[in-house]
Amino acid sequence: MSLADKQAAFVRAILDDSTPLPEGWGNSHALGLSVYRGNYRNALMGTLESTYERTAAYIGEEAFRTARINHVIANPPSHWTIDSAGEGFDQTCAKLFPNNAEVAELAWLEWTMLELATAPNTKPFTAQDFAEASAAFGDAEWMGLGLEFQPRAATRRVTHDLTALWKSLGADSEGVDLRGYEEPQGCLAWREGERPTFIMVDADNTRAFEAMQNGERYGDLVGLLAGDQPDDEAIQSAAQRAGAMLGQWLNEGLVVGLDL
Amino acid sequence: MNDPHPPIAPFGGFGLGLRRAHYDDFLSETSRVPVDFVEVISENYMIEGGRQLRILEEVRERHPVILHGVSMSIGSAGGLDDGYLARLKALAERIEPLWVSDHLCWTRTSAHNSHDLLPLPLTGEALDAVCANIDHAQNTLGRAMLFENPSSYLTFPEDEMTEWEFLSEMARRTGCYTLLDVNNIYVASRNHGFSAQDYLAGLPLDRVRQIHLAGHDPATQDRPVIIDTHDREVCNPVWDLYAQAMQMIDQPVATMIERDEHIPPLVDLLTELDRARGAKLEPA
Numbered sequence: 001m002s003l004a005d006k007q008a009a010f011v012r013a014i015l016d017d018s019t020p021l022p023e024g025w026g027n028s029h030a031l032g033l034s035v036y037r038g039n040y041r042n043a044l045m046g047t048l049e050s051t052y053e054r055t056a057a058y059i060g061e062e063a064f065r066t067a068r069i070n071h072v073i074a075n076p077p078s079h080w081t082i083d084s085a086g087e088g089f090d091q092t093c094a095k096l097f098p099n100n101a102e103v104a105e106l107a108w109l110e111w112t113m114l115e116l117a118t119a120p121n122t123k124p125f126t127a128q129d130f131a132e133a134s135a136a137f138g139d140a141e142w143m144g145l146g147l148e149f150q151p152r153a154a155t156r157r158v159t160h161d162l163t164a165l166w167k168s169l170g171a172d173s174e175g176v177d178l179r180g181y182e183e184p185q186g187c188l189a190w191r192e193g194e195r196p197t198f199i200m201v202d203a204d205n206t207r208a209f210e211a212m213q214n215g216e217r218y219g220d221l222v223g224l225l226a227g228d229q230p231d232d233e234a235i236q237s238a239a240q241r242a243g244a245m246l247g248q249w250l251n252e253g254l255v256v257g258l259d260l
Numbered sequence: 261m262n263d264p265h266p267p268i269a270p271f272g273g274f275g276l277g278l279r280r281a282h283y284d285d286f287l288s289e290t291s292r293v294p295v296d297f298v299e300v301i302s303e304n305y306m307i308e309g310g311r312q313l314r315i316l317e318e319v320r321e322r323h324p325v326i327l328h329g330v331s332m333s334i335g336s337a338g339g340l341d342d343g344y345l346a347r348l349k350a351l352a353e354r355i356e357p358l359w360v361s362d363h364l365c366w367t368r369t370s371a372h373n374s375h376d377l378l379p380l381p382l383t384g385e386a387l388d389a390v391c392a393n394i395d396h397a398q399n400t401l402g403r404a405m406l407f408e409n410p411s412s413y414l415t416f417p418e419d420e421m422t423e424w425e426f427l428s429e430m431a432r433r434t435g436c437y438t439l440l441d442v443n444n445i446y447v448a449s450r451n452h453g454f455s456a457q458d459y460l461a462g463l464p465l466d467r468v469r470q471i472h473l474a475g476h477d478p479a480t481q482d483r484p485v486i487i488d489t490h491d492r493e494v495c496n497p498v499w500d501l502y503a504q505a506m507q508m509i510d511q512p513v514a515t516m517i518e519r520d521e522h523i524p525p526l527v528d529l530l531t532e533l534d535r536a537r538g539a540k541l542e543p544a
Contacts, residue, residue, distance in 0.1 A: 002337065002385070003337040003385050003386055003389055004337035004338060004369075006337075006381060006416075007336065007338075007369050007378075008369050008371075010378060011368075011369050011371075011372050011374060014374055015372065024417040024418075028414065029414045031413070031414075031483075031484070032379075032412075032413035032414025032451075032485065033413075033414060035413040035485055036374070036376055036413060036414075039376045040374050040375065040376050043375045043376065044375070076372050077372065077375060078368075078372055078373055079373060080303065080331040080333075080341055080343075080344045080368070080373060081303055081306070081331070082303075082373075082375045116310075117310050118307035118308060118309065118310045118312065118313075119308060119309055119310060120308040121308075121309035121310070122309075151308070191310075194310055194311040194314065
């Protein structure tokens, strides 16, 4: 058996207890292998525990343990950083808690905040910077304007107030504060200096941010917000809302450059 | 010996691993932590930005830094991850460490990463693979590296040499240096029934640039295996082995205490580090 084959077999044995021991292995090898199995599982379970403290606090120890085991079995890590073991845990939660969307929403936010903490440092493009850059814009420049956002800034449609839930699961909490929305809203996360942060926004803001992040132009944004077959009033209203969103993104420091 | 990279000069001193629990101590504006160097886990800082990287840069302004990796997987039959090496190289260029180290082990296949330091069969085939990978890593990083002897919990029936013979030949072929983990020698010697003294005597000790000291979880009746846990104080037999090693090594070396779990206040680790200083000062 080649070294590559031995290593593949070893990993299979770590991942799956039912894998037969290689030929020539005895009890001492089985004992040693059990240590490596334990190390593997403890490391991954520990990583998920430190990444998803609030999710754990919300769903409780036993449910969180079950969720972690499900995630680790379904998503054995392949990346060199163990932090990546937590990627996609929100989707695991969505499958395990289909009637409690807030669990996946909370897990998404914890993962996003972790990712933001190590994102590249950037210098915000301020409202003043923007005012100077856009002073001579004509209609064509406005319509074709693209925005460069902070790396790893992210948004998601949510059905619960994550600000209230997040705060209530932190230190000095006086109990879980779960507030559902009648209509889905949005959560927008980014980094202020070195500190990851987030706010709740309306669902249109989330759609607009995603569209601009994916390279749509400011003109497209107005169209997106105006809806199908808009009249003049709808277009004017959409333009005002797009302007307000642009102002908010600039004031929050989310914009780091223009794509002209 | 294949030694195309500048030699790593001996550096004598005593240090600690930099852990989050001690960031405030290391960044204090009123006092300087009395260590000669700090060691960091490379992967924790192979990131693109943020507070953690800024803290490392600030610590680097005060202390020499060693980059110690856990994920290079130098023993992988499928070769190294060039993306990983590029990140490590960028960090090394940013931090200008005393040196860069990793472990004699493998951690991954092309499909999965175990995030554990897995044992290699001590065969000629594995030695060829390790040496080819070390050549690749050292050429990519543009520097010689240190590799640490691992703790291990099993050996392979097909082993063709001892671990110290493997390490010796590895250093001879690639020009790499040795990070001597005294606790790992103790753990492996007890788990596999060889002489720790034979291990030390069989190594090219002139290639040692650093020593690790750490605590472990002793064997029990139910689990007759010692586990390398880094979660408690260094035990007396490991201190004794350290003293023996220091009597056998002629050049200055960097000695440090590793603690990764149940991390105590910094003052406790500094007190433990003083014991290493004392052991080194004892006459041979």
